[in-house]
Amino acid sequence: MDSKLKFLLRLGDDSMILGQRLSELCGHGPILEEDIAMTNIALDLIGQATNIYTYAATLSAEFKDADELAFLRFEHQYYNAVLLEQPNGNFADTLVRQFFFDAFRVPLFQHMMQSNDETIAAIAEKSLKETRYHLKHSSEWVIRLGDGTELSRERAQFAVFDLWRYTQELFFMDEVERELVDTGIIPNVADLRETWLKTVESVMQTATLQIPENQGFFGAGRLGRHSEHMGYILAQMQYMQRAYPGMQW
Amino acid sequence: MVTLEELHEILSQVKDPEVPVLNILDLGILRSLTCENNHWTIVITPTYSGCPAMQTIEADIRTAISHKNIQNFTIETVLSPAWTTDWISEEGKRKLEEYGIAPPVDEVDKSVLFSKPPVVPCPLCKSQNTRMVSQFGSTACKAHYQCLACQEPFDYFKCLR
Numbered sequence: 001m002d003s004k005l006k007f008l009l010r011l012g013d014d015s016m017i018l019g020q021r022l023s024e025l026c027g028h029g030p031i032l033e034e035d036i037a038m039t040n041i042a043l044d045l046i047g048q049a050t051n052i053y054t055y056a057a058t059l060s061a062e063f064k065d066a067d068e069l070a071f072l073r074f075e076h077q078y079y080n081a082v083l084l085e086q087p088n089g090n091f092a093d094t095l096v097r098q099f100f101f102d103a104f105r106v107p108l109f110q111h112m113m114q115s116n117d118e119t120i121a122a123i124a125e126k127s128l129k130e131t132r133y134h135l136k137h138s139s140e141w142v143i144r145l146g147d148g149t150e151l152s153r154e155r156a157q158f159a160v161f162d163l164w165r166y167t168q169e170l171f172f173m174d175e176v177e178r179e180l181v182d183t184g185i186i187p188n189v190a191d192l193r194e195t196w197l198k199t200v201e202s203v204m205q206t207a208t209l210q211i212p213e214n215q216g217f218f219g220a221g222r223l224g225r226h227s228e229h230m231g232y233i234l235a236q237m238q239y240m241q242r243a244y245p246g247m248q249w
Numbered sequence: 250m251v252t253l254e255e256l257h258e259i260l261s262q263v264k265d266p267e268v269p270v271l272n273i274l275d276l277g278i279l280r281s282l283t284c285e286n287n288h289w290t291i292v293i294t295p296t297y298s299g300c301p302a303m304q305t306i307e308a309d310i311r312t313a314i315s316h317k318n319i320q321n322f323t324i325e326t327v328l329s330p331a332w333t334t335d336w337i338s339e340e341g342k343r344k345l346e347e348y349g350i351a352p353p354v355d356e357v358d359k360s361v362l363f364s365k366p367p368v369v370p371c372p373l374c375k376s377q378n379t380r381m382v383s384q385f386g387s388t389a390c391k392a393h394y395q396c397l398a399c400q401e402p403f404d405y406f407k408c409l410r
Contacts, residue, residue: 033383033393040385047299051328122329126298129331129409130389137384139362203362 003179004117005059006079007186009069010176010222012052013080016070017230018101019045020237021088030091037137038094044130051126055119071241075230082219083166085230089159092152095141096159102135103199104170104192111187120185139203146207153208160209165217170196172222251319256282256289263313266305267388268406270348273306277336280327289322294332296409297389333410345406346372351394353408369405371396381405 022042029035053066063069084101088094109131112124145156171193173181180186204211219227240247251259260279265271273279273293280292291310295303307324314322334353337345342352349372356367366381376398384407386393391404 033385036387036393037383037385040389043299043301043389044297045299047295047297051298118329122327122331126295126328126331129333130297133384136362143362206362 002059003176004185005056006176007180008052008056008059008120009077010079012049012056012069013078014084014101015045015052016049017078017080017233018084018098019043019049020233021084021086022094022098024088025094034091041098041134041137044127044134048123048127048130051123055123067241071238075226075234076224078221078226078230078234079224080221081166081169081172082221082227083163083169085221085227085233086163086166087229090155092145092155092159093162095138095145096156096163098134099138099142099203100163100167100200101170102131102138103203104167104196105131106135106199107192107195108187108189111192115186116184135199139199142203142209143207146204146209156207157209160204161212164212165215166219168215168217169219169221172218174222250287251289251317253282253284255317256314256319259313259317260291260310263306263309266302266309268345268348268350270344271337271341273310275338275341275344277338277341278306278332287321289319290325291322292325292327294327296332300389302388334406334408335410337406349373349403350391351403351405353406356408356410366392367408369394371399371401372403373401374399379403 019042022038022045025035025038026042027035029038049070050066053069057063057065057069060069063072083097086093086097106128109124109128113121113128115121115124142156145152147153148156171190173188173190177186177189181188201211257274260282261272261274263273265273265276268276276296278293278296280294281290282292283290293303293306293310303326307326310324337353345352351369351372354367354369366384368377369379369381370377371379374396376396378397379394380397382393382395382402384392386404390406390409392407393402394405395402
């Protein structure tokens with residue numbers, strides 16, 4: 001597969017799968033304002049995925065548009081990081097997952113705006129504005145929960161310990177990214193970890209939460225190998241197109 | 250052959266379906282109108298990546314133009330330069346306020362955690378004594394506020410830059 005196409009799928013699948021996860025909270029948020037917030041963020045993410053997939057489809061021989069890429073690919077053809085398919089769990093799990101991701105996406109889009117590929121730069125410019133709102137929202141919540149009640153702190157700390165092992169994968173690079181870095185199309189993703197860690201450390205400190213020392217597990221979602229949760233997400237998301245191929249409404 | 254002015258007039262009838270007092274010129278999402286070899290190109294840009302109104306707006310443009318028996322046109326969507334709330338016209342801001350939605354105000358850097366939300370005057374009683382209920386509101390482009398003077402809840406069209 002063409003490197004640019006592969007990268008666009010990795011980028012778009014992150015948005016798509018997290019957007020789908022967050023949309024599960026529609027009508028189930030812990031309070032009305034957060035219900036609305038999480039679904040608004042889901043909408044932004046699915047919008048980003050649509051923009052990315054629309055561009056990816058122009059490079060794909062197999063899939064003709066954004067809908068086909070979202071609804072007709074199998075699990076091993078999805079390249080999102082495993083972090084993003086993790087269940088919503090409790091509110092702390094949802095927000096810590098979101099925070100780890102937002103803290104990565106802001107510097108990613110900032111650098112990607114310099115891309116010499118016009119469309120990628122435009123998508124980054126558009127997405128950055130929204131992602132800044134997301135980061136502010138998720139970091140403030142991580143701080144409230146961490147530096148909150150005994151129970152909220154316990155849950156936030158558990159979420160950090162639980163999800164930390166998936167964060168390394170966000171900075172994954174193989175020959176796909178390396179080729180695009182060399183040609184000035186994307187920033188060096190691995191180098192973003194320093195900026196990410198700075199944001200994470202400062203928020204964790206304010207939130208009185210600890211970061212685990214061990215980096216541990218390295219997911220393989222970028223290669224199409226997912227956790228047990230992924231199949232269920234796709235089953236729900238793709239049901240209509242699988243049951244009634246080509247349906248529209 | 251339709252003139253630029255006529256096309257402008259037609260397009261000024263196309264409203265944002267979620268904020269029906271604003272037309273697409275007020276909102277600043279109509280980026281350009283060009284004509285080459287008797288063929289018009291209408292360029293629009295989304296407010297937010299996932300804005301569900303974009304498809305409706307595109308369909309409404311199509312309908313409005315076709316009603317005038319104009320066939321030779323293409324609608325293009327561009328992402329760059331990215332839309333900001335500075336593109337809402339002064340006229341648009343006035344219409345928003347009249348409609349009961351507080352227009353965007355200058356905001357400080359949003360990257361600052363726990364920064365004070367902007368002071369947004371109540372669109373109904375004009376009091377400055379309001380509070381932000383939630384950073385996210387009924388649509389992607391709005392935040393949710395309440396006036397502490399007249400107690401009315403209201404939408405704030407949040408600043409995007």
